[in-house]
Amino acid sequence: MTLLSVNQMKTSIGQYHVLHDVTFDVPEGGVFVLLGRNGAGKTTTLRSIMGLWTPSANSVHFKGEDISGLHASDIARKGIAFVPENMGVFGGLTVEENLVLATAKGKFDATRLKRIYQLFPALEQFWTKQAWSLSGGQKQMLAVARAIIEPRALILIDEPTKGLAPSIIDAMAEAFLEIGETTTILLVEQNFNFAKRLGRDMAVIDDGRIVHTGTMAGFAADTALQEQLLSLSA
Amino acid sequence: MNQLSQTLERFGGVYLLPVFVALVAFVLIGAPSSWVTLTVAGLAMGMMIFLMASGLSLIFGLMDVLNFGHSAFISFGAFISASALAYMSGWLGSAHIGLNLLAIFLAFSAALAFGLVAGWFFEVVIIKPVYHDHLRQILITMGALIVSEQIILAVWGGSPITVQRPAFLEGSWLFGNVTVEIYRAFAFVLGLAVYIALFLVLKRTRIGLLIRAGVENREMVEALGFRIDRLFVGVFMVGSALAALGGAMWAGYETLITPALGGEMMIVVFIVVIIGGLGSVEGTLLGAIMVGLMANYIGFLAPKLALASNMLLMMAILLWRPSGLKPAVK
Numbered sequence: 001m002t003l004l005s006v007n008q009m010k011t012s013i014g015q016y017h018v019l020h021d022v023t024f025d026v027p028e029g030g031v032f033v034l035l036g037r038n039g040a041g042k043t044t045t046l047r048s049i050m051g052l053w054t055p056s057a058n059s060v061h062f063k064g065e066d067i068s069g070l071h072a073s074d075i076a077r078k079g080i081a082f083v084p085e086n087m088g089v090f091g092g093l094t095v096e097e098n099l100v101l102a103t104a105k106g107k108f109d110a111t112r113l114k115r116i117y118q119l120f121p122a123l124e125q126f127w128t129k130q131a132w133s134l135s136g137g138q139k140q141m142l143a144v145a146r147a148i149i150e151p152r153a154l155i156l157i158d159e160p161t162k163g164l165a166p167s168i169i170d171a172m173a174e175a176f177l178e179i180g181e182t183t184t185i186l187l188v189e190q191n192f193n194f195a196k197r198l199g200r201d202m203a204v205i206d207d208g209r210i211v212h213t214g215t216m217a218g219f220a221a222d223t224a225l226q227e228q229l230l231s232l233s234a
Numbered sequence: 235m236n237q238l239s240q241t242l243e244r245f246g247g248v249y250l251l252p253v254f255v256a257l258v259a260f261v262l263i264g265a266p267s268s269w270v271t272l273t274v275a276g277l278a279m280g281m282m283i284f285l286m287a288s289g290l291s292l293i294f295g296l297m298d299v300l301n302f303g304h305s306a307f308i309s310f311g312a313f314i315s316a317s318a319l320a321y322m323s324g325w326l327g328s329a330h331i332g333l334n335l336l337a338i339f340l341a342f343s344a345a346l347a348f349g350l351v352a353g354w355f356f357e358v359v360i361i362k363p364v365y366h367d368h369l370r371q372i373l374i375t376m377g378a379l380i381v382s383e384q385i386i387l388a389v390w391g392g393s394p395i396t397v398q399r400p401a402f403l404e405g406s407w408l409f410g411n412v413t414v415e416i417y418r419a420f421a422f423v424l425g426l427a428v429y430i431a432l433f434l435v436l437k438r439t440r441i442g443l444l445i446r447a448g449v450e451n452r453e454m455v456e457a458l459g460f461r462i463d464r465l466f467v468g469v470f471m472v473g474s475a476l477a478a479l480g481g482a483m484w485a486g487y488e489t490l491i492t493p494a495l496g497g498e499m500m501i502v503v504f505i506v507v508i509i510g511g512l513g514s515v516e517g518t519l520l521g522a523i524m525v526g527l528m529a530n531y532i533g534f535l536a537p538k539l540a541l542a543s544n545m546l547l548m549m550a551i552l553l554w555r556p557s558g559l560k561p562a563v564k
Contacts, residue, residue: 050457052453052456052457071456071461072453072456072457073456073457073458073459073460073461073462076456076457076458076459077459081457082457084454084457088451088453088454088457090446090447090450090451090454091450092446092449092450092562093443093446093447093450097443100440100443101443101444101447101455101458102458104459106440146458
């Protein structure tokens, strides 16, 4: 069943046409990966889905409903969470305050909080610390924890491995696999090994257009296609 | 140097700055009674400037709006309060402290109510169309300031207006050789009460959490499901109301006000917001107290430098901490 459908989405930023024709479907459950070279339009695609930039009319449907003209806050309330490339944690707020802000009523669900502690033990350890004092990996954990502190149908995650140490990337991959069992993840990633490990379905974007869609297993097996679309050498 | 900085942070960091300035002034002034009088005057002045500046700091930090019209709220607060006090002059002169208190409460409430309503109008009609455009913000808010000054001239005239004070706030307390003006003590207590209220709202409530988060990253607050534009209106209204309250208190402090009052205070208010750090209530308080203390100490020690003291203070602090003493965003 399709959870998110992006159909011929076009987005302009100022006078620049960044997305020309973005079309793909994200099925419910698991991790869907959007791959592409630098500047291909991956981040713009996520931000357009989230309503942070305005996509063309009638181009984004979530659970069958057109969300392309909605305000970002209304899209968030429909059950879509966003983890931006810069993580978007509030440095002046404590870990606890960052998470409280992401809850609907200002209170934690004990079960979900316990799950977050299990996924990211560092957050419990630094619970009362201000977020600016966390390491890059811990900030990324906080950003992801904020996205799952409430039940969400879809989480948009933009390049979560950027600048992280390999050990943190491994921990992050484990966490995403576990989160993907109950929540759909749309992941934008440049680290192909990380993406290959997580993704079930995938799409490749180039110059603002989707140029390939399929299963990750199929794409991972086709080195010629990887070379052609992502300039990855075997 | 790093070790010195860490040691300073352990003992209070930048919060020690006013204490350090006061200690240096104590040595330079020499006479303890003069020092206490100047310190109380500086703290009272600082608290009134804090009221005027705190709203601007939040508006600047949260909304990224350069509101040069902020001083209009200061002026209107001063004139509305002065008119209300003049209307209740019978109560002000009464020996009954209850009537005195009621008069000042109603006068300050009138200034606050005006600030709330005018703040709403200003945000919705003037500021909203120019979000994200600093040049237009400067032009339109400067224009609104000029219109506001003309309205004050039309309503109250160009002559200075004498502001009456309630009888219980007239005079001074004497402690040995030390003189403490009652109005200054009142201004300090009221300013402190407003600071505590603001602090509690910002640190202990969900709205406060949203404001602090919004100062750092507006977009992310929206991506978490909150309409930050609605928060903008509320913050703008409260900021304008605080400016009007600060103007009302300043009018009682000066006892003679002119339509140029807001414009004169605006320079000081901007200096306080810049040296305190954008969007930070603690920083604004710290900056305001520093400006208040320095103005009084330098006015006593080197009167010829008094006018330049604020600028020199701002230069020194920005050279040391380019983002201000206690910026909201690290």
